[in-house]
Amino acid sequence: MSDHPIPPDHADPESGERRILSPGSPNPRREFLRSAALFTATAGALGGGLELLTRRPGGPGSAEAQGAAFTRPARPLGPYDTSEAVTPYAQATSYNNFYEFGTDKSDPARMAGSLKTRPWTVRIDGEVRKPMTVDIDTLQGWFPLEDRVYRMRCVEGWSMVMPWLGFPLAALIRRMEPTSKAKYVQFTALLDPKQFPGQRQPVLNWPYVEGLRLDEALHPLAFMAVGLDGRVLPGQNGAPLRLAVPWKYGFKSIKSVVRITLTEKQPQTTWALAAPQEYGFYANVNPAVPHPRWSQATERRIGELGRRKTLPFNGYAEQVAGLYRGMDLRRFF
Template identity: 60%
Template sequence: QKLAAAVNPAYALMEKKTSYKDATTYNNFYEFGTDKADPAMTAGSLKPRPWSISIEGEIKKPMTLDLDSLLKLAPLEERIYRLRCVEGWSMVIPWVGYSLSQLIKKVEPNSNARFVEFITLEDKKQMPGLRSPVLEWPYVEGLRLDEAMHPLALLTFGMYGEVLPNQNGAPVRIVLPWKYGFKSAKSIVKIRFTKEQPRTAWNIAAPSEYGFYSNVNPEVNHPRWSQASERRIGEDGLLSRKRKTLMFNGYSDVAALYAGMDLKKFF
């Protein structure tokens, strides 16, 4: 199903796009199984419509928005972003959506709001992976409010000019290209504004391995593997060397958000 959007030239990365097939059959979405081939096979049970997001917490205008209202909230843009997985591989994907800041402005955070929490659907009938206790369900992710307001943070409804396939987080997800992929919560049903830093799924599971920030950083290794390089899916085959990973995945604009912070400590 097509999803029309004009390319935003400010965010149209000039790199070879990952094939649609690779981007939709090689996914980490534990709600549909832990193997990367699982989501494409099992996510058919997800019903992306009707859908709504409830927005609550430290805001002046709590509301529940259905998918059509969300789609109409701001003009849809196509943006081509790098996606860097914490496992050491990367893709280049054309997403369709608009800056998350547009939604945040609409609900008017109050002076207590310092963080934003994203909560993924938790429905055993639609998500077979929830039966295994690999993570604490529902999947929860979070950002500092200023990170969420950064124009790069994309509220996303589609990819490759079409609505999101279920296995990629239909019908609505976020995309944060300067952070490891798991920070970008999928199939979001609730957005909550909070005073305290939210607990996040992977941080709960293994706090020494996955920090709250999880910015792409070649100098801070995962305890089990190096983050200095990555393999671009579809390009870096068997006989090519891995490429160097860039600080903030190459999105140096965001550096100002972390001025003065020790990123080895706040990894």
């Protein structure tokens, strides 16, 4: 599909790479996520998922699954949280774009049992002083996990409000010590057609690749999620590690990440290669710039009737507009 092949995620480690595979220091919250992730693989094989094991709200037949509002435990809003109503867990985990499982919105929830999230390693390389391959449990144990309630706007014109659990991307990047040549961050998702049946079809140029400019990646809003609504991240939502950049269209928030590479040149990203006139590298939410096939001025919030106005940068203009000062946002879409 492209004249620019995407680097495979199984390339030989560069000289000096370290492999860190042992668990980090004990952390109760991290241990919960680790245990839940292990349970997910078992329950997924049985077709029930994590809900069968935990009996948390949102399981089949629950009030939430029938459309009732889910009340989250009260907590003070953080500096990056939206105060908007959270999308019910059952809807957030059953209406998804994740083409690795299939192109229908229901495919990810139906097929996610094939994804095994343990063992799982993430390779961090490129323009960093500390390249390494790290076990996912060790990685998330490096940082205190935070709750973030973010708006999420799909390029297709629908939106949700997602209560993520994870850590700032900036914390991970700084730990790796970028070199002076680092200008961009490239993310690569897992390539495994056995686990991702959608990859058996040439819908996209697999594996899925996304990227950010380094200053975008270091912004406090850029977030690596390992959980959703206080629970382990479901497979259909990008387990065990996904990106969340709330001021950009949802396709930028790559799922099931296995490699993070700091580069000097702008990455060749999947959708920008597949349809460059429709999906730009930046993909900042901009209601004034229509998609070639539909308007972006309004959106449909999942769980609501009617449509609402879309906000510039998805409502995060005050925080992020300065990143693009002087840029033509119609040209760099």
